[in-house]
Amino acid sequence: MSKTPLVAVLLIFIGFFFFPYFYSVASGQLGKPVPELEKPKGDHCIEDAKWMEENHMVLLKEWRDHVIRQGIRTYISDTYGTAYNISTYTCFECHTSKANFCDKCHDYTGVKPNCWDCHVYPELLEKYR
Amino acid sequence: MTGSAIATITLTASQVERVLAAFAAPAIDQQKVRWGMVIDLKKFNELPLAKRKRVYDVCKEIHNIPIFPTAKDRVEWIWPADFEHTFPSQFNHFLPEEIENLEVPVLCNHCENPPCTKVCPTGATWKRDDGIVTMDYHRCIGCRYCMAACPYGMRSFNWRDPRPFIPKLNPTYHTRTKGVVEKCTFCVERLEKGLQPACVEASEGSFIFGDLNNLESEISKILREHYSIRRKPELGTEPKLYYLI
Ligand code: SF4
Ligand code: SF4
Numbered sequence: 383m384s385k386t387p388l389v390a391v392l393l394i395f396i397g398f399f400f401f402p403y404f405y406s407v408a409s410g411q412l413g414k415p416v417p418e419l420e421k422p423k424g425d426h427c428i429e430d431a432k433w434m435e436e437n438h439m440v441l442l443k444e445w446r447d448h449v450i451r452q453g454i455r456t457y458i459s460d461t462y463g464t465a466y467n468i469s470t471y472t473c474f475e476c477h478t479s480k481a482n483f484c485d486k487c488h489d490y491t492g493v494k495p496n497c498w499d500c501h502v503y504p505e506l507l508e509k510y511r
Numbered sequence: 512m513t514g515s516a517i518a519t520i521t522l523t524a525s526q527v528e529r530v531l532a533a534f535a536a537p538a539i540d541q542q543k544v545r546w547g548m549v550i551d552l553k554k555f556n557e558l559p560l561a562k563r564k565r566v567y568d569v570c571k572e573i574h575n576i577p578i579f580p581t582a583k584d585r586v587e588w589i590w591p592a593d594f595e596h597t598f599p600s601q602f603n604h605f606l607p608e609e610i611e612n613l614e615v616p617v618l619c620n621h622c623e624n625p626p627c628t629k630v631c632p633t634g635a636t637w638k639r640d641d642g643i644v645t646m647d648y649h650r651c652i653g654c655r656y657c658m659a660a661c662p663y664g665m666r667s668f669n670w671r672d673p674r675p676f677i678p679k680l681n682p683t684y685h686t687r688t689k690g691v692v693e694k695c696t697f698c699v700e701r702l703e704k705g706l707q708p709a710c711v712e713a714s715e716g717s718f719i720f721g722d723l724n725n726l727e728s729e730i731s732k733i734l735r736e737h738y739s740i741r742r743k744p745e746l747g748t749e750p751k752l753y754y755l756i
Contacts, residue, residue: 437530444530450647453639455703456535465535471682499688500648502680510680 417490420482427476429461442470442497470501480505538703541640546621546697547723547751548711549733552613555717562715566616567591569713570695575686577669577676586667586687588695589618589710598754600743610756616710616718619644619665619695620742620750627657627666636692642723642751643697653690662746666694723751 397404406412427434428441445468448454457466466472477483480503488495498506555563570576570589577586595602597615621644628637628644635650636657658666672689680686684700687693697720698708711718721730739753 441530444534446649448534450645450649453537453539453541453699453703454534455538458533458535460529460533469683470685496688500685502682502685507680507682510677 414490417486419486420477420479422476422483423478424476426462428457428459428464428466428472433461439495470497470503474504478504538705539641543641543724545642545723545751546702547642547721547730547753548621548697548708549719549730549739549753549755550616551717551719551755552615553755555616555714556613558715558717562713563591563614566710566713566718569709572679573681573684573698573709575673575677575681575684577673577686578678579671579673579676584670586669586673586693588667588693589616591615592617597742598740600745601740613756615754617663617665617742618710618752619697620663620748620752621695621697623749623751624747626660626662626748630656630660632656643699644694645696645699646691646693648685648687648691648693651691653692655692657692662748663742666692668692 403412429437434441445457448457449468455468457468458464459466474480480498484503555566567589571578571587574588576588579585591614594606594611594613594615597617621638621642623638623642625638625644631637632654633650633652635647635652636644637647638644653668655668658664658668669687669689669691674686677686698706698710701708706712707720708718711720719730719733721728723731723734725731733755734753737755739755741750741753744750
């Protein structure tokens with residue numbers, strides 16, 4: 383019996399499986415460096431910058447649950463001891479642009495958070511002015 | 512590989528604990544209060560039209576409520592209704608005309624025994640310890656069970672993306688998205704700051720808001736001294752919104 387169909391199926395499977403890789407190679411996106419993010423205002427982030435880079439989503443989720451479920455509106459930074467008002471807009475007081483900060487990294491890593499379908503960000507505010 | 516994955520998981524867990532410990536105490540102890548509202552219909556109806564309208568409009572403005580051109584898409588938290596439809600069980604024939612023609616502001620009753628929260632499959636709507644029936648839009652899947660369960664029709668559904676229909680954005684409040692239910696929250700965000708709900712502030716004293724647990728509060732005194740009615744009391748939902756007629 384001929385093995386041709388099996389090999390063809392295998393080749394098609396490999397083609398599909400590695401499609402994202404081939405696509406990135408073809409479009410020259412492979413090995414693109416991590417994007418430069420806009421320098422925020424202020425001296426420090428809510429927590430240590432490295433910690434924030436890795437865990438901002440954990441922090442935001444905890445913020446969400448505390449505000450909505452318990453009515454707790456104040457967060458005290460573990461690293462700096464500063465009190466912060468719990469709101470997504472608190473972030474934008476220093477990171478003045480979503481496009482030049484959040485989006486850059488999210489696009490690079492292919493994450494699509496749906497926060498901004500409801501929460502207000504500086505560019506949206508501009509649109510309403 | 513597995514070792515490092517486990518290390519990451521435990522690290523994240525301890526990080527979550529660290530974050531959890533970093534919150535301040537809530538501004539108001541929810542266990543102690545039970546919020547309620549009284550609407551003095553006579554006093555409210557004596558206000559000029561512009562002032563009455565302001566009560567409804569202020570809510571729309573601060574909560575980024577969209578204004579849709581078509582009535583079937585309407586999203587509203589508080590709106591004017593008439594006596595007959597608000598109090599079907601109290602509506603007798605030969606009512607004095609001034610009662611029959613009253614403009615009755617309706618909003619969520621923040622029922623003590625709310626049917627809307629019992630049907631929600633995701634816990635997106637629930638009654639807080641302070642008696643406020645509120646929403647977590649993050650969790651709402653748009654099944655609209657709660658709308659079917661509310662015997663007062665106080666919930667609205669976002670059939671379309673509301674953003675293009677918000678006339679002026681309040682940056683300190685969120686908007687909602689297509690496919691979630693929304694309703695009055697007794698202005699929890701204002702209560703946390705020690706303020707009164709926005710409609711109460713705009714009502715020139717015809718709405719009274721306060722703590723029903725505190726017998727010395729203005730609202731408790733008013734309820735003790737006046738005859739008040741509630742919407743469809745026979746259903747046993749125990750509304751915390753009282754009307755004086
Ligand atoms: S009035 Fe309707 S929406 Fe409000 S708590 Fe009662 S049942 Fe729920
Ligand atoms: S529409 Fe949303 S809030 Fe209402 S019952 Fe369904 S999930 Fe719960």
